Amino acid sequence: MNAPLTANADQGHDPLDGLAETMDRASFAAIAQMTHGLSPATLVQAFSDWAMHLAVSPGKRAQLAAKAVRKNLRLAEHLTDGKPAILPLPQDHRFDDPAWQAQPWSLLSQAFLLNQQWWHAATTGVMGVTAHHEAIVEFVARQMLDMMAPSNFLLTNPVLQQRIADTGGQCLVEGAHLLFEDMVNAMRGDPSPGSDGFITGETVAVTPGKVVYRNRLMELIQYAPTTGTVRPEPVLIIPAWIMKYYILDLSPENSLIRWLVGQGYTVFAISWHNPESADRDLDMDAYRRLGPLAALDAIGAITGAAKTHALGYCLGGTLLAVTAAAMARDGDERLASLTLLAAQTDFSEPGELGLFIDEAQINLLESLMWSRGYLDSSQMGGAFQLLRSNDLIWSRVLNTYLMGKREPLNDLMAWNADGTRMPYAMHSGYLRSFFLEDSLAEGQYEVDGRAISLTALRAPMFVVGTERDHVAPWRSVYKIHGLTPSDISFVLTSGGHNAGIVSEPGHPGRHFRMIERPAQAHSLSPDEWLASAPGHDGSWWLAWGDWLGTHSGEPVSPPPMGAADKGYPPLGDAPGLYVLER
Template sequence: MDGLATTLDRSSFAAIAQLTSGQSPATLAQSFSDWWTHILCSPGRQLQLAAKGGRKLMRLADYAMRSASGSDPEPAINPLPQDRRFADAAWKRHPFDLIEQAFLLQQQWWHAATTGVSGVTGHHEAIVEFATRQMLDMVSPTNFIPTNPVLQQRILETGGQCLVEGARFFCDDLERLVRGEPAAGTEAYRVGEKVAATAGKVVFRNRVMELIQYAPATETVRPEPILIVPAWIMKYYILDLSPENSLIRWLVGQGYTVFCISWHNPDSADRDLDMEDYRLLGPMAAVDVIQVITGTEKIHAAGYCIGGTLLAITAAAMARDEDERLASVTLFAAQTEFSEPGELGLFIDEAEINLIDAMMWARGFLDSSQMGGAFQMLRSNDLLWSRILSTYLMGEREPMTDLMAWNADGTRMPYAMHAQYLRRLFLDNDLSEGRYEAGGHPVSLSGLSMPIFMVGTETDHVAPWRSTHKLHMLTGAEIRFVLTSGGHNAGIVSEPGHPHRHYRIATRMQDGPAPGPDAWLERAEVREGSWWPEWSSWLGSHSGEAAAPPAMGAPERNYPPLGDAPGRYVLER
């Protein structure tokens, strides 16, 4: 009877998750109820908001009068620095300037109304503020023909042809979506040809990953190879895009032997794979194979996003077991402490995890569309509404890039692993608090003693840099921390020569005092350009003298090359 009851409950929650795209209506209802109840019980706050609303109306009226006089008045309010919706000069013309000003003042008032209400829990406040912002983004005057002067001008210039072209783009995209085909333009970036094209061989394969060894590009190489552990929430070739911005190709050119994991794209048959399976069959298996192929005693390991979290767990478990094969650890936009995960934490609470768990239980995996939808909501202005406006109303499809094509090449995540990841890491924060078990025993990040290089990005909505920085508080190891311009992906794909790039850098020596993020920011040195050479120089300082490169694979030791890079797993849909 208990099994039947559990099945019925999970089926019910899975159906709700399908209807709501994985968003919990209970969490939303609880959040707005908490906010509304406390607003009703706060007459002082109500008076403050009423007064604030009155002042904003007066500011708008004053601006309207100054604008009507024919002068070029100072605006009553300016958009936030990251808000580019009203950048066109057409928004300065009457009456569109009033429309813009009224919207921005209203947006500011709603922010004040949904934050700082006494008694509302922090999580509920964040959800209400976020949901209100989403609704305001939806009704922004930039999204409608009668209130968008730039769109009106485009329609006049094209004789309405832009709307026809936009309708054609919409039908094409809808047809591709129904057929399960990739986005338009991605065919120009075929995996193994235009992207993921660095020469190499698959030298090992198991049910979780393929291990790629890249061919040397220099006569001599450093004796310590580099193992890259990418996230399985994405395909590995974000680090091997086009030749000019491939981190892997660049590393090989710097005289390093590079190995990279290419994860299997799981399906329902892989539902029971968990974090421990990924640790043992991923980086641990890779370290064993690399050591056999290269004959080295030490390996540099680098992890990206959730791959970096897994690498940190692996390194902590190896330290606990007195396994000293890691010469260094590098973490790209990777969290090890999850108490402040940024806006992604909006989607993580008991109700949300219960719903996502039921949805994954029914299918055996979490589909990439659910993850992609959450990430789009975090930046709805840039990733959703602006693209709808430019593509379907302006009739201008944004040219496809290698990074965009990669982003459209989604992956799935197995039920057991993702449920464990959400609960034990995000919700319960077990790793930073010493409760996370690997190999049947807890691991502690305080055991990390190898040199660590970390990269955070300034506008990261997935792994905020202040969150990634918290590893300083969890270990006494030497940490060289880089904060680079860009976001979670573009900040990492930051090749030398890329325009308008800069980074900040500072080192905390082993057993030195742990600076908080603000203190670190004050003393970090600002440098122009790409952080890649900084990493290569740091790796070199922790490496031995260059020698002849190792062979590709080790046929005599049961690791023959199994085929050319990029292998089979990266092509799985």
């Protein structure tokens, strides 16, 4: 006789659990494919939140109506006196050409800018709307407006019309050819046109060196010395694993690695493996153990150095902070200093990238990765492009496909197209632990089953933020001041997330600000820091070189390239094998 069902009968294992999860994951993965990882549920929730609160805010609606009247009056005045009713934002160059100053084009551009300003007011400052939903609505409205800008269309763009007249329409033919070429390349997975001029190991990533260690996740490259003596503390470079390491070893004239070797340092760099489906279970702890910790073991054996300077860039900087905090907790004192380049440790205000990260968004990404075992770099690349759609999407459509002019590729652009994949376990854990839970800043991130805290750090730190960073906003990077009592030299440099870091001496137009906060000293707020930090012309590399020198010992003879007798024989020439993986 069958036992009767009880109220708790369904609390045990359900035989349909696995099937249900498989079906749900497949459904969400299909949605993610169609929406490029953007959650429709998040968009619906955000716009519902905004619309419902706006509907019951008569004061805000009256204010918007008054703004609309004033803007129409300003537009009418512009028609009569010709004076600008509104100026574009400093970073908006869509209407720079003098042709936009003549009528009716001036009217179109002014109306667009006033409309854009009105929609910003309409989507922000509505009482009761959550900050995350407000940011999403404002962002989506801006994307829609950018798509409808008069600069994007033939009938409303005088510059494009003149280009067509000058070329007899040939520019449209050339643009169609370029569009077809890009579509074919995308379907085939071929590199961008012009990238054949930037071949890894031949024209970029050419600083001489040897691969001295390899495991399933990384290769460790040791670079050949170019000076008769070197500082006794080697330098370990930990790049982000979302892109290839040679962002710091581009062309010889702008290679940070080559420059650092020339300053008399023994330099090692991690080159990450490009994960495949079989690597789906590699998590953040695997990246820590098989990355920085394995590298430090190899560096110690090869050089005999007791301490190492460590540099982390972007995600590599976050990984370095985690590694350093765990080492400090466990009494491991092998780090002489920490350098963090455009790297976040506090994710409470991650900037616009946080728009793509909430429970619904992560569920879609996890489902997409669940089916593949990894997240392709194109998924993240699409999000980054949306953050700067004017520069990276619509200007490309206009200049390439309508004006028929393809911008020549440079080494940085070629590198940017050479992405890597991210394994399921690592990327899921990274998004949840850091972006959703902010566990590192909260002192709740666990390594080996125990929490770590950045308050344990005592090594001096050199931290760099960039003025126009859409990936790691400098104010977010600056939050490291509130997390550790270490001596921190903070630099704010011109440029964006990548170009601000690739800032070699002699690069025209570069400048930076810098203040050192002594250990245990009071921290300035970001606004106070910005108001008081002295400005300097030129490259921050030079300031970093001086800082690194003050934390290094007297020069000694260079160490050998690898150490075969200690299990670290040279395995081949730089840049190695992993950087060539596609």
